[in-house]
Amino acid sequence: MFELRPLSKEAVGEALEKAERYRLLNEPSLAESICLDILNVEPEHQRALTTLLLSLTDQFPNRLSEAFREALETVPRLEGEYARVYYEGLIWERRAEALHNRNAPGAAHQAYDEFRRALELYRRAIDLRPEGNEEAILRWNTCVRILERDPQLHEGPGDTFQPLLE
Numbered sequence: 001m002f003e004l005r006p007l008s009k010e011a012v013g014e015a016l017e018k019a020e021r022y023r024l025l026n027e028p029s030l031a032e033s034i035c036l037d038i039l040n041v042e043p044e045h046q047r048a049l050t051t052l053l054l055s056l057t058d059q060f061p062n063r064l065s066e067a068f069r070e071a072l073e074t075v076p077r078l079e080g081e082y083a084r085v086y087y088e089g090l091i092w093e094r095r096a097e098a099l100h101n102r103n104a105p106g107a108a109h110q111a112y113d114e115f116r117r118a119l120e121l122y123r124r125a126i127d128l129r130p131e132g133n134e135e136a137i138l139r140w141n142t143c144v145r146i147l148e149r150d151p152q153l154h155e156g157p158g159d160t161f162q163p164l165l166e
Helices: 009-024 028-041 046-058 064-077 081-102 107-128 135-149
Strands: none
Touching: 009 028, 009 046, 028 046, 046 064, 046 081, 064 081, 081 107, 081 135, 107 135
């Protein structure tokens, strides 16, 4: 019934600026749409891929399962092992935050497990980081502080734990 209209290659730079602005305005679905338009024109555009990934994680509070899956599917398209490991850690960290904020039964234990997964990825990213790049250290420290401040975030009861269904 309706067809998407292609973006011109000349419009990519300005469109990317708009996508980043929409993220800052808390309009992640608009940012996602713009990134998809950019990626239809330039499928490996790295800033568009990272902005897409971030806009998907911004949507975790409202559409966790689908946005989480789409964000993870974006990771292999990123260039360089550091970027892939770092952004996968960011996805797990933001999923943990979204789960924890739901306050559902078992969510704190699942969030704890996912924060730990993010920490493992950040540890790997720290080892892979380019000189002078401290992003993974900053994310690591944030996760550690969240875990230290919230007594609800701790290991689950072992084999009785059932993952939170969405």
